Amino acid sequence: MTKTLLVTGATAGFGAAIVERFVSNGWRIVATGRRADRLQALVNRHGADRVHAAAFDIRDLDAMQAALDAIPAPFRDIDVLVNNAGLALGTAPAQRADLAQWRQMIDTNVTALAAMTYRLLPTLIERCGAIFNISSIAGSYPYPGGNVYGATKAFVTQFSLNLRADLHGTGVRVTSIEPGLAETEFTLVRTGGDQAASDSLYAGTHPITAADIAESVWWIANLPPHLNVNRFELMPVSQSLAGLQIHRDP
Ligand code: NDP
């Protein structure tokens, strides 16, 4: 039987790779994001019977509901939700950060993710489905300039673990995916379009690729139904932890 996956943020990076991984294995996809042209390109490439495009700003909770209500019948029985849409904005320390950017990260990474989950829970429970929440190592390990971004990802991880507790006995699986350094449009977005900054961050690092994340989600989604991967943390070999800093009087 054909299965259906809804992935938020399908226009770039991890989300776009997840679409390719699942659609090429026969799944139906509901693909969301703001850039309607990129979503339409997915429909053109794979066919309207395989991909349904839902273009909306995920921070607009009414638009989200309207998009969910408009999903055509063959795509309605969602088996897997991938809450992927998200972003980091800025690298300044908290005391020099931009409050509007903090709000955008919270609205996208936290509020919209929680709302999407809430609205799809009845279907996912009925279908004994699975939820993948794209968190980050930034939710576990602090770094300068990570302030609100890291805090939103700590929410995503804890929300995932708490969902597991609430969904006990339903058969619904929940996984928090927690990647480290991965080359996508992420740093371009974070730096306000600074391609040189993005290129220099990833140069020589052999970062995680979007395809690596798609492969991880595919693998976990296809594990036997009695197994739940609670948290899946992955880094490129070139990245490791070196945590503490000490300030001394001058
Ligand atoms: P990209 O910038 O390549 O993709 C982000 C996706 O999120 C885009 O499809 C974008 O779509 C969507 N999105 C962002 N804001 C909105 C919005 N308001 N409404 C709808 N869609 C939105 O980044 P990644 O693929 O790297 O990021 C995917 C997830 O992975 C994020 O949650 C990120 O925090 C997380 N992550 C990334 C890591 C990395 O190093 N790259 C590491 C760990 C976690 P559009 O712009 O078309 O709306």
Ligand code: 8X3
């Ligand atoms: C993205 C990883 O370390 O740049 O979530 O915050 S990091």
